[in-house]
Amino acid sequence: MLIEARDLDVRIGKKTILKGINLQVEKGQILTVIGPNGSGKSTLLKTLIGSLPPAKGLIIRAPELSIGYVPQRLHIDVTLPITVKRFLQLPHKISAKRMQSAMADAGVPELMPQQLNSLSGGQLQRVLLARALLTNPNLLLLDEPTQGLDRKGTADFYRQLDHLRQTLNCAIVLVSHDLQVVMRQSEQVICLNGCICCQGKPEEVGNSDIFRALFGLEDDADTLALYRHHHHSQNSQGSSQNSQEVTRAR
Numbered sequence: 484m485l486i487e488a489r490d491l492d493v494r495i496g497k498k499t500i501l502k503g504i505n506l507q508v509e510k511g512q513i514l515t516v517i518g519p520n521g522s523g524k525s526t527l528l529k530t531l532i533g534s535l536p537p538a539k540g541l542i543i544r545a546p547e548l549s550i551g552y553v554p555q556r557l558h559i560d561v562t563l564p565i566t567v568k569r570f571l572q573l574p575h576k577i578s579a580k581r582m583q584s585a586m587a588d589a590g591v592p593e594l595m596p597q598q599l600n601s602l603s604g605g606q607l608q609r610v611l612l613a614r615a616l617l618t619n620p621n622l623l624l625l626d627e628p629t630q631g632l633d634r635k636g637t638a639d640f641y642r643q644l645d646h647l648r649q650t651l652n653c654a655i656v657l658v659s660h661d662l663q664v665v666m667r668q669s670e671q672v673i674c675l676n677g678c679i680c681c682q683g684k685p686e687e688v689g690n691s692d693i694f695r696a697l698f699g700l701e702d703d704a705d706t707l708a709l710y711r712h713h714h715h716s717q718n719s720q721g722s723s724q725n726s727q728e729v730t731r732a733r
Contacts, residue, residue, distance in 0.1 A: 484509055485545050485622050485654055486531060492539035493530050500526045502678050504540070508622060512654045515665045518675035519697065524658045525555060527675065528624050531656070548622060551615030555626040557607065559600055567610055568595045577617055589613035590643045605636040623647070626658045637661065641668055662698065
């Protein structure tokens with residue numbers, strides 16, 4: 484086990500965003516989080532990385548846990564003259580060898596000298612992925628990383644993620660709004676709407692009445708059948724570790 488949330492509540496101000504969250508992420512696993520807008524998906528990722536404190540419950544991290552995080556979007560000042568190489572070195576200097584390795588793992592080694600503000604949406608997402616890989620993470624958290632990409636760009640990005648999962652043996656927690664991708668790529672799915680409405684293997688979640696109602700699919704059996712048809716399971720390599728680092732609610 485790499486990371487676990489137990490009975491987790493998260494509040495922003497006086498508003499409870501997440502309540503009673505329980506989840507585990509194992510080595511090599513792909514876990515996808517889905518849910519409508521405002522359901523708390525991004526909040527969950529920010530809590531797991533430690534940028535938001537839990538109001539209740541705890542987060543248990545394995546001693547060897549190293550997290551790489553790809554945010555939903557990065558706002559760049561178009562007038563800012565900064566190369567990809569310089570961006571990767573912020574805020575700390577990184578060796579050229581490490582940067583080249585991360586860019587190669589992200590599939591864009593040729594972009595190192597380019598200006599950040601000249602990149603396409605797909606290229607920028609690959610650079611953000613490379614930045615997340617600089618610390619050799621065994622857990623990657625990605626918040627809707629293909630938002631704004633076309634179908635080919637989305638497919639290419641997910642193929643790269645699957646390649647990374649296999650070569651680096653890292654776990655991936657992915658927030659996605661693309662139901663077809665979820666059913667095709669994931670091993671475990673969590674359907675979130677302030678709390679965990681349903682979870683399990685993609686087919687189990689796809690057959691859930693709660694899932695169908697939440698996404699307006701009650702009468703769309705053909706669509707769900709298509710998702711099930713395209714789904715293929717992937718072997719995960721899970722191992723239990725004694726977890727020593729615990730983040731408790733304040």
